[in-house]
Amino acid sequence: MSSPGSAAATAILKEEVDIVIPTIRNLDFLDMWRPFFEGYHLIIVQDGDPSKVIKVPEGFDYELYNRNDINRVLGPKAHCISFKDSACRCFGFLLSKKKYIFTIDDDCFVAKDPSGKEINALEQHLKNLLSPSTPFFFNTLYDPYREGVDFVRGYPFSLREGVPTAASHGLWLNIPDYDAPTQLVKPLERNNRYVDAVMTIPKGTLFPMCGMNLAFNRELIGPAMYFGLMGDGQPIGRYDDMWAGWCVKVISDHLGLGVKTGLPYIWHSKASNPFVNLKKEYKGIYWQEELIPFFQSVSLPKECTTAQKCYIELSKQVKAKLGKVDEYFNKLADAMVTWIEAWDELNPSGPKSEALPNGSAK
Amino acid sequence: MSSPGSAAATAILKEEVDIVIPTIRNLDFLDMWRPFFEGYHLIIVQDGDPSKVIKVPEGFDYELYNRNDINRVLGPKAHCISFKDSACRCFGFLLSKKKYIFTIDDDCFVAKDPSGKEINALEQHLKNLLSPSTPFFFNTLYDPYREGVDFVRGYPFSLREGVPTAASHGLWLNIPDYDAPTQLVKPLERNNRYVDAVMTIPKGTLFPMCGMNLAFNRELIGPAMYFGLMGDGQPIGRYDDMWAGWCVKVISDHLGLGVKTGLPYIWHSKASNPFVNLKKEYKGIYWQEELIPFFQSVSLPKECTTAQKCYIELSKQVKAKLGKVDEYFNKLADAMVTWIEAWDELNPSGPKSEALPNGSAK
Numbered sequence: 001m002s003s004p005g006s007a008a009a010t011a012i013l014k015e016e017v018d019i020v021i022p023t024i025r026n027l028d029f030l031d032m033w034r035p036f037f038e039g040y041h042l043i044i045v046q047d048g049d050p051s052k053v054i055k056v057p058e059g060f061d062y063e064l065y066n067r068n069d070i071n072r073v074l075g076p077k078a079h080c081i082s083f084k085d086s087a088c089r090c091f092g093f094l095l096s097k098k099k100y101i102f103t104i105d106d107d108c109f110v111a112k113d114p115s116g117k118e119i120n121a122l123e124q125h126l127k128n129l130l131s132p133s134t135p136f137f138f139n140t141l142y143d144p145y146r147e148g149v150d151f152v153r154g155y156p157f158s159l160r161e162g163v164p165t166a167a168s169h170g171l172w173l174n175i176p177d178y179d180a181p182t183q184l185v186k187p188l189e190r191n192n193r194y195v196d197a198v199m200t201i202p203k204g205t206l207f208p209m210c211g212m213n214l215a216f217n218r219e220l221i222g223p224a225m226y227f228g229l230m231g232d233g234q235p236i237g238r239y240d241d242m243w244a245g246w247c248v249k250v251i252s253d254h255l256g257l258g259v260k261t262g263l264p265y266i267w268h269s270k271a272s273n274p275f276v277n278l279k280k281e282y283k284g285i286y287w288q289e290e291l292i293p294f295f296q297s298v299s300l301p302k303e304c305t306t307a308q309k310c311y312i313e314l315s316k317q318v319k320a321k322l323g324k325v326d327e328y329f330n331k332l333a334d335a336m337v338t339w340i341e342a343w344d345e346l347n348p349s350g351p352k353s354e355a356l357p358n359g360s361a362k
Numbered sequence: 363m364s365s366p367g368s369a370a371a372t373a374i375l376k377e378e379v380d381i382v383i384p385t386i387r388n389l390d391f392l393d394m395w396r397p398f399f400e401g402y403h404l405i406i407v408q409d410g411d412p413s414k415v416i417k418v419p420e421g422f423d424y425e426l427y428n429r430n431d432i433n434r435v436l437g438p439k440a441h442c443i444s445f446k447d448s449a450c451r452c453f454g455f456l457l458s459k460k461k462y463i464f465t466i467d468d469d470c471f472v473a474k475d476p477s478g479k480e481i482n483a484l485e486q487h488l489k490n491l492l493s494p495s496t497p498f499f500f501n502t503l504y505d506p507y508r509e510g511v512d513f514v515r516g517y518p519f520s521l522r523e524g525v526p527t528a529a530s531h532g533l534w535l536n537i538p539d540y541d542a543p544t545q546l547v548k549p550l551e552r553n554n555r556y557v558d559a560v561m562t563i564p565k566g567t568l569f570p571m572c573g574m575n576l577a578f579n580r581e582l583i584g585p586a587m588y589f590g591l592m593g594d595g596q597p598i599g600r601y602d603d604m605w606a607g608w609c610v611k612v613i614s615d616h617l618g619l620g621v622k623t624g625l626p627y628i629w630h631s632k633a634s635n636p637f638v639n640l641k642k643e644y645k646g647i648y649w650q651e652e653l654i655p656f657f658q659s660v661s662l663p664k665e666c667t668t669a670q671k672c673y674i675e676l677s678k679q680v681k682a683k684l685g686k687v688d689e690y691f692n693k694l695a696d697a698m699v700t701w702i703e704a705w706d707e708l709n710p711s712g713p714k715s716e717a718l719p720n721g722s723a724k
Contacts, residue, residue, distance in 0.1 A: 108694060114476070137654065138569035140531065140623050141538060142557060149555070154570030154604040156654050157647065160375065169502065179515040186512060193511070195559045197505060202567035207500035209517030242516040261502050285519065293517050330450060342504040 008022075013100065013126055014039045020092035020103040022256035024048045026055040029106050034059070036110070036120050043092040045070075061084040065091060075346075087240035089211065090339075093225050094346055099287065100129060101222070102215040104266065111173045114194050124264035125168045125215035127196055132162025133258015135203040142197040142262070164267040166177045166221035167248055170213035173267040177210045178276035179238075179285065179287025183271065197237040197264035203253050206295055209245020211265045216248075220346075224251045229332050236287075236328070237280030238248075243332075246295040251310040253362055254300040283326075290325050294318075307338050375462065376664075377486055382454035382465040386410045388417040396421070398472070398482050410446055427453060439707075442700040447593025449602035451573065452701075455580065455587050456708055462491060463584070464577040466628065473535045473629040476556050484612050486626035487530045487577035490560055494524025495620015497565040504559040504624070527611055528583035529618035532575035533557075539572045539648070541600075542640035545633065548643035555669050560624035565615045568657055571607020575628045577588045578610075581600035583671040584709075586613045588701045598649070599642030605694075608657040613672040616662040639644070645688075652687050656680075671703055677702075 017190055019037060020047045021027065030037065034057075041060035046054050050066035070091050071078045081091045111119045131145040136159050138164050144151045144160070151160050176191040201207050217226060224247050227240035253257050298317060304310040315336035322329035381399060383389065392399065396419075404424035408416050412428035432453050434669045435441045443453045449464055464484050473481045488505040493507040498521050501584050506513045506522070563569050578587060586609050589602035614621050660679060666672040675699035684691035 037557075044427050114532065127613055138567050138623075139410050140533060140569060140572070141553065148551065149553070150544050150551065151539060153539050153600070153643075154607075154650070155541075156650050159654075171502060176512070177515050178512060179405065181519075182512050184518075189512065191503065191511070195556055196555055197557045197559060202564050203684060204566045205500050205564035208514050209503060210502070210515065234590050238515070247514070261500075272376070281515075282422075288518050289379055289518070292521075328445075 008249055016099040017041070017122070018043050018092070018098040018101055019097040019122070019128070020045065020089055020096070020101055021029045021106060022047055022066050022086045022092075022103075023052060023106045024052075025106065027057065027093075027106060028055075028121040029109060030060060031055050032110050035117055035118075036122055040122070041098070043096060043251060045088050045092045047086065047088050055187050060163035065175075070288075073321070073346075074342055076093075077338050077342045080226075080229070080342060081228065082230045082234065083193075084238065084242060085237050085298035086211065087230040087235075090225060090227040090244075093222055094343060096218060097347075098216065099219050100126065100215060101218050101225075103211060104214075105212045105268075106171070107268065108212055109267040109269050111265040113265075114196075118198045119266075121170060121213060121264035128168035128260045128263075129165050129215060131165065133165045133181055133200040133260055134162045134202050135253070135258045139199075139359040140342040142199045143260075146198065155187050163256050163258050164220060165217065165260060166252045166255075167209075167214070167259045169207070169244055169245075169259065170215070170266060171262065172210075172212060173265045175268040175271045177208075177212065177268070180274045181223040181285075182282050183274035183277065184267065187271075187274070194265065195262065197262055198258050200258050201249070206246055206249055206292060207259075207261065209241050209248065211241030212268065213264070214241070215265040220257055221248055221252060221307050222339060223343050226311070226336060227258060229335050234328070235326075236283045238277060239281070239284040239288075242284070242288075246291065247311065247314060250295055250298045251307055251314065254304065255307065257287070261352075268326070283328075287325060290322070294321055308344065312334060364432060378405070378461040379484070379488070380458040380463055381452070381462040381484070382451055382458070383408065383468060384409055384448045384451035384465075385416060385468045386414075387468065388563065389419065389468060390417075391471060392419050392422060394472050397480075398484055403460075405458060405706040406421065407450050407454045409448065409450045415516040425457075427457070429654045436704055439700050439704045442588075442591070443703060444589065444596065444602065445594040446591045446600060447596075447599050448573065449589035449592040450667070452526060452587060452589040452606075453586055456701075456704060459709075461579065461581050462577065463580050463587075465573060466576075467574045467630075469630065469632040470534070470574055470629055471631050473627040475627075475706075476558075480624050481628075483532060483575060483626035483628050484577075486560075487532060490530035490579060490622045490625075491527050491579055493527065495562040495622055496521065496524045497562050497615070497620045498525075499521075500564060504561045505622075508560065510625070524619050525620050527579065527622060528614045528617075529572055529578040530576070531569070531570075531578070531607075531621065532626045533624065533627060534572075534574060535627045537630040537633045539574065539630070539706060540572075540684045542636045542643050543647075545636035545639065549633075549636070556627060557624065560622050562620050562622050563611070567652060568608055568611055569621075569623065571610065573605050573606070574630065575626070575707075576603070582617075583610055584667050585702060585705050586610045586673050586697060588673070591690075591697050596690070597662050597688075598645045598663075600639060600703055601643070601646040601650075604650075608653065609676060611671055612657055612660045613676070616666065616672055618667065621667070624704030645690075649687060652684070656683055670705065672701055673698060690695040 046066040227245040319333035406426040408428040418424040681695035
């Protein structure tokens with residue numbers, strides 16, 4: 001992308017991007033992001049006690065929702081939004097009317113690249129989302145659309161146009177995103193390696209999607225970005241983003257969309273408590289051994305031409321095949337349907353409906 | 363890998379590695395590699411006029427073969443080794459009796475990492491080959507076996523042992539490995555980006571394997587490292603490594619082996635002539651559009667438990683499905699069989715035979 005084009009694109013995108021932040025505390029971390037988030041709209045989803053007052057630094061354009069708001073907006077459907085878990089962030093995805101979402105945790109700070117320059121994570125995510133993906137064949141020099149790179153010898157010419165990008169998964173310097181067992185075994189491990197690459201995760205390959213530093217095209221894949229039932233009243237936590245990632249990936253593969261990972265980095269400041277995490281994760285750690293083969297074998301019928309249709313079909317397969325792993329998955333499958341009902345209710349004209357490929361009727 | 367272990371491993375590996383170099387000129391480039399290649403054995407395959415004398419700098423331990431040697435050693439099977447094309451390098455793979463091969467082109471110099479340190483490409487390839495691969499699930503922090511990194515949250519524990527690594531594909535700074543059309547369009551493009559990562563190419567994903575800077579485990583995958591019929595008397599060139607890469611990848615996928623790409627970089631000094639390249643490549647450029655779907659759909663039966671058996675089966679599928687694309691593929695399929703016959707003849711005890719998993723009977 002040429003520089004002038006990028007600048008123009010970024011200016012326009014201020015009207016097309018919502019930044020979604022789940023939190024339980026004052027959002028002082030936003031001060032650091034001010035140069036990059038200024039002019040963008042924030043949707044803050046307050047988790048936990050709704051009577052607590054969350055302070056947002058001055059000068060930001062935001063709306064803030066707590067549990068009372070979720071109950072008020074969704075009524076009987078509110079149960080599909082998790083409580084006391086950052087999975088509640090997906091309420092923000094539901095409410096947004098924008099084309100692109102960037103979601104970030106409140107313990108994520110601005111990282112620096114090896115030259116010492118502060119990284120504009122949002123800008124890099126938008127670059128990732130605005131350029132195509134290449135899920136059908138691996139390019140050994142990574143993102144072929146980046147300046148100074150191209151497709152290498154032997155890359156089929158018929159595949160060089162790529163496909164639309166559904167999601168951009170960014171990484172973390174400092175505290176790596178480890179599970180509780182790895183945190184316990186390697187409490188001091190820090191990620192200091194800046195890998196200067198963005199790549200498409202190939203079709204048919206699953207990955208562990210972390211919700212800490214994530215952007216996506218809401219029109220293309222929003223209905224699949226459901227973070228499941230986690231936290232309060234649920235037997236599991238810390239698998240919200242993983243669940244969303246596996247669903248997003250199989251649906252993107254089916255719809256011919258791309259998912260990228262790599263740049264941008266954020267600075268992850270704080271390791272969560274590994275003992276608490278272990279309690280949240282332990283069922284996930286063994287359920288996962290059945291979930292991965294399930295997602296690897298998911299096949300969606302041709303009639304599923306939108307993310308909504310794919311997601312409803314996926315919920316049926318979850319119930320049919322994972323219900324026997326644990327009763328929880330029956331409840332989750334029902335919540336997946338409720339989520340789509342809520343999505344359709346709040347997004348009546350249907351972003352990315354078949355009749356309106358640009359979703360421009362909203 | 364811990365440092366003492368690595369040092370010991372590297373010392374042992376001097377007995378287990380051959381460096382294979384195809385060339386048509388004096389090997390002055392070796393002077394630059396002296397600190398890294400010292401003590402290793404070189405197999406030099408002289409292409410073109412066998413009466414030409416190729417000078418090798420003093421102090422290297424090498425054997426050199428020209429076309430006359432190829433004819434003498436292989437007799438009627440010599441036709442499977444290409445002439446006037448760097449595809450002739452695979453004759454060195456055939457003759458070697460070592461466990462690991464590193465092959466490098468004679469226009470590849472020692473690259474420097476961003477700190478200015480010269481990169482020991484061979485050592486990095488051996489690290490890649492000696493540590494497992496992770497083809498079944500993507501790790502977002504790249505190689506999980508590297509120091510300071512691990513598997514991220516959400517990576518299934520049952521997959522963390524990985525699988526043996528068959529091949530390590532290194533990259534190039536300076537002149538990127540572009541096809542003729544891209545060379546013509548972007549004559550001045552240089553690769554200056556050092557991406558500090560090694561990754562496994564996921565199962566089911568094909569990639570463009572370049573033979574310029576490549577290492578592999580000869581016992582695991584050697585019989586599939588055939589560079590086809592290229593150059594003199596053939597309708598195609600510059601697809602030798604691509605062909606080998608597609609075969610190696612589908613066979614590695616079938617056998618549960620891994621293929622890595624990324625580090626190490628070499629410094630690629632010289633862009634080849636794009637007009638000459640276009641003449642060599644143009645059939646490949648359109649044949650490739652049929653080759654990729656073919657390789658993407660290859661399925662090997664369970665009985666194929668060795669690289670040899672897989673390769674013979676693949677040759678049958680090439681004949682059955684690509685013979686109709688062009689008569690050339692019938693000839694190539696026959697040469698694939700000849701190659702395996704030559705392999706078995708020169709490697710009688712059968713490296714990586716089923717009865718001798720360590721290939722230790724040689």
